[in-house]
């Protein structure tokens with residue numbers, strides 16, 4: 001019989017149960033770790049031996065076999081140290097647990113050369129998995145506690161050192177739950193509000209639609225017209241994360257080591273990488289294939305201010321994740337897949353000098369063409385809404401009384417999201433209208449003959465691509481949902497078509 005200790009493994013975002021089986025047999029002093037461990041796992045041998053010294057235990061002078069089961073799954077990371085040490089101490093009769101049932105416990109943590117428990121990245125998906133399997137508690141490094149505590153419904157035992165863990169297991173130390181003074185986070189009480197936005201009333205209808213259906217949106221306008229100001233206020237009208245979505249966000253941030261969501265809040269992530277960001281930073285990658293901004297923005301917003309300033313290669317690398325809503329990174333050591341279901345909000349100037357459409361513009365037609373080509377057709381196609389903003393919106397200013405607050409806008413958005421939730425109940429992974437493919441759009445945007453002839457007529461003038469056609473239907477569905485209309489009406493299609501300013505100007509003028 002071998003001694004068995006429970007732990008959890010992690011590859012990418014996937015967590016799975018692992019048994020650390022320890023067996024001591026007669027033979028020369030060796031320690032073999034088997035079961036598809038990577039270099040970090042193999043190096044555990046030295047840390048385990050050093051740890052025995054730290055806790056005044058005797059490292060067995062025999063042949064030690066440590067098997068990480070199931071042995072056909074790759075294992076990576078340093079957090080198997082603790083379960084290995086506990087297993088080896090038990091197997092060599094140097095640890096006698098008292099009043100603790102090891103069956104229901106999971107051990108996680110690297111053990112440093114001085115006997116301290118070292119925190120590691122990615123604890124949240126592991127705790128979620130331990131909870132799912134039905135384990136009673138998890139033993140973790142103290143420094144992982146603030147993060148681990150975000151998952152409720154499983155007991156956490158956080159320790160600074162290996163010695164403390166052993167004393168607790170032997171009943172020589174009572175576990176006292178640490179009291180932490182959490183920093184007060186007021187992200188929810190964001191000072192930003194759409195009430196600050198003067199003018200642009202026409203545009204705000206589209207902002208509400210974008211938020212309601214999680215549609216990608218491109219705002220085009222001269223410097224200082226307020227496009228960034230509007231974009232930054234979009235999180236204030238997005239519905240709160242559902243429990244399931246919040247779990248996904250927490251798992252990704254845990255792996256990346258970046259804090260996106262604070263405990264107890266349900267505000268959607270808003271990521272605004274600078275245009276100097278590398279493709280790796282944006283898409284994810286590096287030697288450890290870590291998630292990038294597009295995954296950190298999962299279930300939230302990826303905001304690319306000054307889109308044309310990003311390198312063409314970086315922008316193009318968004319194509320696949322925008323379509324598939326997941327991103328796969330193949331590295332020598334492993335292949336990781338991360339979710340990337342973000343809503344893209346981008347801004348750009350209308351031309352190189354910024355004043356296209358104004359007498360001030362100094363750009364030639366050629367300049368304009370070169371500038372617009374910084375963004376490829378397929379990327380423009382993926383922007384469900386493309387709206388021009390003008391610098392001074394006199395009409396809007398006059399209609400100040402019509403200004404909408406973020407909370408009013410949010411309640412409209414939330415209502416439309418509820419309709420979508422109901423609609424996509426039976427469709428796993430589909431949550432919003434923007435995610436509908438052609439087939440789903442056909443099913444949920446059934447058009448009557450009036451709508452059909454309207455769209456045909458529009459197509460004669462604009463010749464939109466098949467992808468644009470799909471986007472138009474999806475956006476029209478959202479406009480209908482905002483009115484709680486069961487059917488998609490001509491007015492919804494009109495709104496959707498008018499939401500694509502670039503197509504209108506790049507082809508013949510639309511005339512409704």
Ligand SMILES: [Zn+2]
Pocket residue numbers: 351352353354355356361362363
């Ligand atoms: Zn210009």
